[in-house]
Amino acid sequence: MPGVNYFKPVGIPLRALEEVCLTVEEAEAVRLKDIEGLEQEEGAEKMNISRPTFQRVLASARQKIANALLNGKAIRIHGGNFEMSPLRFRCANGHDWEVPLEVAPQMPSQVCPVCNEPSGEPLVPAGFGWGGRGQGRHRGRHGG
Numbered sequence: 001m002p003g004v005n006y007f008k009p010v011g012i013p014l015r016a017l018e019e020v021c022l023t024v025e026e027a028e029a030v031r032l033k034d035i036e037g038l039e040q041e042e043g044a045e046k047m048n049i050s051r052p053t054f055q056r057v058l059a060s061a062r063q064k065i066a067n068a069l070l071n072g073k074a075i076r077i078h079g080g081n082f083e084m085s086p087l088r089f090r091c092a093n094g095h096d097w098e099v100p101l102e103v104a105p106q107m108p109s110q111v112c113p114v115c116n117e118p119s120g121e122p123l124v125p126a127g128f129g130w131g132g133r134g135q136g137r138h139r140g141r142h143g144g
């Protein structure tokens with residue numbers, strides 16, 4: 001979560017000020033790639049998105065930032081809802097289970113891990129994924 005969420009050029013009256021809106025994931029992509037100097041591959045992995053998606057988000061972010069800088073526009077970074085809560089599903093027999101948000105779109109129909117009944121709609125509507133939480137979901141695996 002970026003600490004600063006508004007950037008305003010000096011000397012432009014508020015009523016004349018145009019704004020570009022950067023989403024949190026765009027800001028995060030720029031931060032990972034351009035500030036931390038990660039490769040796209042690594043940045044994508046950190047955000048739990050595919051590399052092409054990361055590239056698209058990054059390109060969009062840079063376009064907006066360049067637009068704001070060169071045209072004297074303000075930049076707003078959307079805060080909002082971007083928790084990494086998993087989606088919950090429930091089958092006809094009342095079993096609940098959770099699916100991580102980042103894999104859910106690839107598996108539209110979920111099957112109950114207990115009784116193999118198909119689920120209905122997820123109980124929690126999908127917002128969008130990556131946020132600050134759950135860092136370091138890396139290779140390491142706990143025994144037990």
Ligand SMILES: [Zn+2]
Pocket residue numbers: 091092093094095112113114115116117
């Ligand atoms: Zn079930």
